[in-house]
Amino acid sequence: MSQLEDAVAAAEAGDKNKAYVILAALLKTEPNNVDAWVALSQIVDDEKQKRTFLTRALTLKSDHARAASLLHQLDSPPAPEVVEDLPLEAESDDVDMAELEPEEEVAEPAAEVESDPLPEVIAPAVDTAPDDTVLMPAAEVAALRQQIEPEPTDTVVDARPISGNAEDFESQATGDTIPPWLMGEDGAIIPEAEALESMLEPEGVDSAELEPEVPDWLREELADSWEDEPAPEIVEDEPLSTREIASVAPTTPKASKKPASKRSKKQLDRMFSWLILVFVLVGEIALYFLLQVVTELNLLG
Structure with a gap:
């Protein structure tokens, strides 16, 4: 069964709230469904809403016989109630x-x-x-x-379709549709002031917890002038004992005498052997150059 057939079946069974919810969901997805607008006009009891929905149906389809007949019945004088x-x-x-x-x-x-x-x-x-x-x-x-007949309840069922589309705010302003935050879970309209209060108030927070905490020093009664205010108490520190001063005073480290470095006999022997080696190398180099000079002089002579 389609949504329209489900809504008609619910209306025939006497459950107008269910039929309204089904038609509202259908018109949200198919706003140009003429039969849905006509069926919605038969669910509501307000004559003004009936006329609005039938006019909307004839605007979409001017030759719709059912909508024209129902609108003509609204314009004609009512039949005797007997x-x-x-x-x-x-x-x-x-x-x-x-x-x-x-x-x-x-x-x-x-x-x-x-x-x-x-x-x-x-x-x-x-x-x-x-x-x-x-x-x-x-x-x-x-x-x-x-x-x-069942006793009337305070629940007011609005036959206007629910729309949360951003482009539909103009229709919401004129009253053709209503925003979803004004519709309760049972299909009843929530008063605008109550809906705004529930949206602004945080969930799960007590109103007493939202009150700012006042510090104790702001709750104290103040004097008329500053001269009447009592002077603040001055707490004097107790003098420290000699032992406490000695424990707190920094300790200066004592200078330690470095022992004179004494070269061992082995180190002296090693240095002496290095000096002899250097002199030998220098003497050999000098002797080599001297031999070169003598050789060149002999060749020239």
Whole structure:
């Protein structure tokens, strides 16, 4: 079944809230569904809303016969309530006519019936029920109707479709649609002030916790002038003892004497051997150059 068929079935079953929710969801996805607008006009009780929804349907499809007929019925004067509220009146009229016809035909034996000690047998017990129903006063009919019909509740079901589209704010401003935050879970409209208060108030936070904490020094009563204020108490530190001063004073490290470095005999021998090696190398180099010079002089001489 489609959503439209589900809504019609729910409306025929008497569950208008369910039918409204289904049609609102359908119109949110299909705003140009003419049949949905017509069905929505049959669910609401407000004549102004009926006219608005039917006009919307005719705007989308001007030749829609069902919408034009329903709108014409709204414009025409209402029919007498007696015919609509008491559908048994026609049956009661038929019963009265049926009772009158045999009385006219059996006019002669009526005299014999007068002598009968039991005249109540003539009126059948079945015919008394419609007669009693027809002859009931209007006050009793209204009382019975209140017992049969459910008691009205404070829940107000708005037939306007729910829309959260950003481009639909203009329709929400004119009243054609309503934002989702104004619609409760049961399909009832939440007052705007209550909805705004619930949106602004954080969830799970007590109102007492939101109050700022006042420090103790702000709660104290102040003097009229600063001269009347008591002087603050000055706490003097106790003098330290000699032992405590000695423990706190920094300790200066004592200078340590470095022992004179004494070269061992082995180190001296090693240095002496290095010096001899250096002199030998220098002497060999000098002797080499001297031999070179002598050789060149001999060659030249």
